[in-house]
Amino acid sequence: MTERSSIDASAFAAFDENYRRIREAVAAAAVASGRAPEDISLLAATKTVPPALINHAIDSGIDLIGENRVQELLQKDDAVSRKARRHMIGHLQTNKVRDVIDRVEMIESVHSLKLAETISRLCTARGKTMPVLLEVNIGREESKSGFLPEEVAERTAQIAEMSGLKVCGLMTIPPICDTEIEIRRYFREMLKLFIDIKEKKIDNSSMDLLSMGMSGDFEAAIAEGANLVRIGTALFGRRPAPPPASF
Numbered sequence: 001m002t003e004r005s006s007i008d009a010s011a012f013a014a015f016d017e018n019y020r021r022i023r024e025a026v027a028a029a030a031v032a033s034g035r036a037p038e039d040i041s042l043l044a045a046t047k048t049v050p051p052a053l054i055n056h057a058i059d060s061g062i063d064l065i066g067e068n069r070v071q072e073l074l075q076k077d078d079a080v081s082r083k084a085r086r087h088m089i090g091h092l093q094t095n096k097v098r099d100v101i102d103r104v105e106m107i108e109s110v111h112s113l114k115l116a117e118t119i120s121r122l123c124t125a126r127g128k129t130m131p132v133l134l135e136v137n138i139g140r141e142e143s144k145s146g147f148l149p150e151e152v153a154e155r156t157a158q159i160a161e162m163s164g165l166k167v168c169g170l171m172t173i174p175p176i177c178d179t180e181i182e183i184r185r186y187f188r189e190m191l192k193l194f195i196d197i198k199e200k201k202i203d204n205s206s207m208d209l210l211s212m213g214m215s216g217d218f219e220a221a222i223a224e225g226a227n228l229v230r231i232g233t234a235l236f237g238r239r240p241a242p243p244p245a246s247f
């Protein structure tokens, strides 16, 4: 176990304790919102987490992981147990689609028609169907990608017509909020969009997954209807600060 011993053993113990607490909190939030604990999927967001710790998490029961950068996904993927399903959860550039479509089970961050068209073309050529979520820029932030709330329904219909992919729901990263009331308002707006689109029963789309909620706000997200939460820091601890910008 040389790989394992290169990581501070306390990181494994810390994960075990965090995982126990998060599972309890997710289950409690599920029940409080009238659902069963197993109705909520927990995705471990593994950016900056070394493969040995990811594999420990998978051995402990994590069955769904997500990376947000293609380069990091490719660097770590072969060292990570295939027992966990993988989602791409971060910004995906069109020219990187080819690198990820054989490695992930879902792309949660479809933010443009152009990206959807590229996934469609490459997956159709491979004879496969990629489940995707449409990313919604619920806070209308200039700095974030994603469809604007008022265009999501029409984009869902357009993307659902493409071969080689299947729209399975919506994903969002809301703005940083000062209060729980504020963040809940964004989550509630997402649930309304999700339900409205689901009721349209668009062919080749299922609207099963509402992916929202991270370490600081997953309980609020579940309370407002999320059924997939993406948690990093609260499971694996604080990430190292990114290197300073170079000049």
Ligand SMILES: *Cc1c(COP(=O)(O)O)cnc(C)c1O
Residues within 6 Å of the ligand: 045, 047, 068, 089, 090, 173, 214, 215, 216, 230, 231, 232, 233, 234
């Ligand atoms: C990092 C990341 C998360 C998890 O964030 P935490 O605050 O560390 O829980 C969730 N979703 C996406 C897209 C991420 O990049």
